[in-house]
Amino acid sequence: MELLSNLYIGLEVALTPINLLYCLGGVFVGTLIGVLPGLGPTATIAMLLPVTFGLPPVSALIMLAGIYYGAQYGGSTTAILINLPGESSSVVTALDGYQMARQGKAGLALSTAALGSFFAGTVATFLLALFAPPLAEVALKFGPAEYFSLMVMGLVASVVLAHGSLPKAIAMILLGLLLGLVGTDVTSGTPRFTFDIPELADGINFVIVAMGMFGLGEIIRNLENEETRDVFSRKITGLWPTLKDLKQIVAPVLRGTALGSALGILPGGGAMLASFAAYSLEKKVSKNSKNFGKGAIEGVAAPESANNAGAQTSFIPMLTLGIPSNPVMALMIGAMIIQGIQPGPQVMTEQPTLFWGIIVSMWIGNFFLVVLNLPMIGLWVRMLTVPYHLLYPAILVFCAIGVFSLNNSGFDVYMMALFGLLGYVLSKLDCEPAPLLLGFILGPMMEEYLRRAMVLSRGDPMVFIERPISATMLAMAVIGLVVVLLPSIRKKREEAFTEEG
């Protein structure tokens, strides 16, 4: 069977001692930083990206993937223990998880989250292995016109499925695309928007944008409101679920996994949408629904499974099409480009060891997550006792050193400060930074595909609607926009994201 032989290729790569070490290291560091309150996965990955630049591509991506689910799980730990979700995907986990912790069932909530995530991660890894090859096969036939339309569709979908104002999100994408064009134009050699500054000739490094807007921006936002935080000091007991608990979580975990996997594949989906949807669904179908919000174990099991499944399956469009569906995947694509890998369907055929190695390492990473996190929970709890006013100056220093080390240039650090300022001001105007980062990564690629498509069609823009696949994708983008703008659906969409939030 091809699937098995592919997985075998992956196992051979992922099980080498050095890659196991990077996977373990990524999961560990990711959890360590993800546990820190007020730092979401995007900021965590941006901060740790420079560490991986010196590694060989496979190891770097394995480590980054490890950091990603480590950070995600760390965020859930924070949400459960001190009701402080590190980022949006653990908001719903905090609802019931924190209530469980207050009832002395913190251990059970944490192990439920870990086991649910592990199961979901296992299933999603297989789905990834199953669906990625046929999708990549289709994508290999894409020409520049299809790619351009695919990117339009991906960007539109990412704002349609996210929360917040639609025009503002689109404006943020456009701003991101424009900022992505800063630097020397590859076709003509013209330096664009560089103000004759030599550091800008190669463009702005995406790590600077991500760290400024997510890292610095989040720190400033946290400084707005420093209410006394509930420091968790109790000892965690009763880590292992009883048979009765297990029976209770089986169905929510299965439902969460199914829903999360499906939503993760959609462009713009991923962990956050998955966890919100799973919580709402569970609340509707569960027999225990009246206890939701009061410490229902189902309310932890379902969204935690869903967000991990979604996090995993969101790698499908990233690895096969080269399209990021969320800011974390945008960073992954950026990391691949830095490693000299052109993201897209050819990754699977040209670099099968890399492709399958990453997939298999995800499963191993999820395994590490369980064996590492449950016994080490005491350490994570101690991390939570560090007060924020001593933490954020240290985080700032790590961000600054990380950015400085990209090119040993103070200019990059200034740029990070500028993006931090811009990110904070925009977020105060209700403009989320995520779409900007997606646009920023895709900007140069989109321009390139647009140019090539237009050269091939001799300047006829009809090419985008004459080619069926391209036309379908553009039509889906238009339908997505129209649907969201319909008043009835717009109301529902707002409800879906504000409910419980």
Place this chain on the structure above:
Amino acid sequence: MSFIRNPKDFFAGLLFILFGIGFIWLARDYGFGTARRMGPAFFPIVLSGILIAIGILIGVRGVAMTEDPPKGFTLKGLVLVTLSTLIFGFLVRTAGVPVAVALMVAASAIASQRFNWKPTLVLAIGMAIFCVVVFVYALGLPMPVRGPWLGG
């Protein structure tokens, strides 16, 4: 200001319009090219045009619809975090890692409501030592411990 009923939308729209105009102005000499052979200005100018249009849409909404102004804006946090980052960028090569790190920690820590000199001082010195040991000596990042300003 009275006609601006939703300052968040109004200023967001304005900001996007200004960005759009700025990019078009910068791209004015880059060469537009034709649809078949696009010049370096083609894509940016098209994007900026759409950005300005959406900016107008958002801004007009800000005049037409009422909503609460942004809450909890922290000028102190914004200024100090930005400033401490600039300090680090400026000092890391001139004065060296320990000075840059310690001053960055001190300057940013003032932004907290719970700022207190003593723990901040300990943190600043501790971070300075930690960064020198880990980043310069252990990881070998090319950053000076003693910059030219300190005779390094």
